[in-house]
Amino acid sequence: KQEVTQIPAALSVPEGENLVLNCSFTDSAIYNLQWFRQDPGKGLTSLLLIQSSQREQTSGRLNASLDKSSGRSTLYIAASQPGDSATYLCAVEETSGSRLTFGEGTQLTVNP
Amino acid sequence: NAGVTQTPKFRILKIGQSMTLQCTQDMNHNYMYWYRQDPGMGLKLIYYSVGAGITDKGEVPNGYNVSRSTTEDFPLRLELAAPSQTSVYFCATGLSGNTIYFGEGSWLTVV
Numbered sequence: 001k002q003e004v005t006q007i008p009a010a011l012s013v014p015e016g017e018n019l020v021l022n023c024s025f026t027d028s029a030i031y032n033l034q035w036f037r038q039d040p041g042k043g044l045t046s047l048l049l050i051q052s053s054q055r056e057q058t059s060g061r062l063n064a065s066l067d068k069s070s071g072r073s074t075l076y077i078a079a080s081q082p083g084d085s086a087t088y089l090c091a092v093e094e095t096s097g098s099r100l101t102f103g104e105g106t107q108l109t110v111n112p
Numbered sequence: 113n114a115g116v117t118q119t120p121k122f123r124i125l126k127i128g129q130s131m132t133l134q135c136t137q138d139m140n141h142n143y144m145y146w147y148r149q150d151p152g153m154g155l156k157l158i159y160y161s162v163g164a165g166i167t168d169k170g171e172v173p174n175g176y177n178v179s180r181s182t183t184e185d186f187p188l189r190l191e192l193a194a195p196s197q198t199s200v201y202f203c204a205t206g207l208s209g210n211t212i213y214f215g216e217g218s219w220l221t222v223v
Contacts (some may be wrong), residue, residue, distance in 0.1 A: 004154070011161070015174060031209060032209060033180050034211070034212065036214075038138075039216075042216060042217070043116075043202055043214035043215050043216045044202070044204075044212075044213060044214040045214070046211045046213070049211050051209070059211075089154060089155070091212075093209065099145070099157045099160055099170055099171070100157070101157075102154035102155040102156075103154050104145075104152070104153055104154040104196075104220075105154060
């Protein structure tokens with residue numbers, strides 16, 4: 001059974017800092033991995049999707065990497081801003097169209 | 113283009129009551145999912161569907177039922193509500209191997 005773990009559970013940083021969120025998964029036979037953002041009381045918004053054949057994806061200040069062999073992904077946020085404060089979740093899809101298995105998320109607070 | 117629409121947003125149920133959470137999408141996606149999220153936890157899959165007429169159990173299906181008669185709609189039925197079903201429910205849609213889109217969530221309390 002696939003298990004997804006996110007470390008740390010919570011992170012508080014000053015504005016402007018570069019930061020890394022970690023995601024690990026137990027079964028490396030994945031189809032893709034997605035990073036989501038969740039604001040309080042809201043649904044999830046997809047940030048980046050990395051296919052299993054890719055090593056990284058970038059969108060603006062966000063960069064996500066994937067190392068399938070070691071079962072790890074990182075989400076790098078450059079020059080953090082208070083508006084980045086949210087919970088970030090990673091999820092893996094094991095086969096095309098199958099269920100997503102989610103981590104428990106990292107709650108990020110960026111202080112002005 | 114509304115995306116994924118869930119109703120109701122909030123609901124309080126008494127133990128033993130039944131209700132249906134509605135989910136509608138206008139993106140013509142074949143895959144639809146129902147997840148629940150308990151406080152401080154990740155999302156757990158209840159049921160999913162790969163197309164109209166096809167549904168399958170997820171990780172935590174007990175106490176729930178679904179149907180998928182059309183591409184657009186994927187209602188989640190709670191039978192004999194229990195306090196353990198107090199949670200936030202999210203409907204999601206997507207195409208095979210692509211980005212998943214979530215609704216805004218339905219907050220359910222069973223008392």
